[in-house]
Amino acid sequence: MIGFGHNWFGQLGTGNTNNQLIPIQIELPKLRFNENISNYHISCGNDRSFLYYSPSFSNLEEDLIKLFERKEFCDISFKTENGEIIEAHKLILKYRLNQNQNQNGIEKLQEIISKKSIKESNQIFEMIYSNNSKINPKLYSEIKEIINSNEKIEETMKRIYLNENENDFIIERKEKQYKFPKLILIMRSELYRGMFLSVTEDKSNKVTDYSELSNKSFQIFEYWIYSNQIKDEIQITQEIIDEIQIGIDYFQLNQTNPNLFDLLINKFNNQN
Helix, strand or coil, X not given: CEEEECCCCCCCCCCCCXXXXXXXXXXXXCCCCCCCHHHCCCCCCCCCCHHHHCCCCCXXXXXXXXXXXXXXXXXXXXXXXXXXXXXXXXXHHHHHECHHXXXXXXXXXXXXXXXXXXXXXXXXXXXXXXXXXXXXXXHHHHHHHHECCCCCHHHHHHHHXXXXXXXXXXEECCCCEEEECHHHHHHHEHHHHHHHXXXXXXXXXXXXXXXXXXXXXXXXXXXXXXXXXXXXXXXXCHHHHXXXXXXHXXXXXXXXXXXXXXXXXXXXXXXX
């Protein structure tokens, strides 16, 4: 058996917790062979969100759906056919609605929601947030014209990243200030989500970063939060890999698919 990658808890079975940047043979005791599990694909999840945890969903899409489901920091509401209220986020709708429909996209969406049940309305917003038509193909066909159906979620997030006017929160570091939309930090980092929830009365738009990451490592986090990618021009070193490993835990990032640490190792191996 061959293993490589992060080994924070000794899960590779190498007898230590050192990360393996190159594949290494794992010594195993004599085991009874039962069946080749590589023949199978296994997924798990609860009855409402089973689909969201299949490998076809990135953690960026998962985080967007979680943001919608948690109903925290919502700033716009819609009424269903029974008068039930469903809440969402203006920033996400602004970029997910078709730009050609942007002036009246909200009104058109409200018109659609007003004729749907709460269950159908939830599915509509989940599809808007994730652009996953498989949640309800029939409903998706009804909203396809008013959303950016041909734009991947990563592309939508990059547009937010490039628009500095959306930044309303500052992370203060020794080298420089980094600006983010508060909602994106809430969505991507459990550290900042917990912080904003615990200081709801605090109107400050600035926080000091205590992660002790180098500027280069922090920039990797900054871009990955929006794109699930690492910029091509970034040169990965062992020092950066070690810092990112600590930073993932510090910022409490969703690492289901893709895993930032694994992306770094792959890029490191390709560079060397």
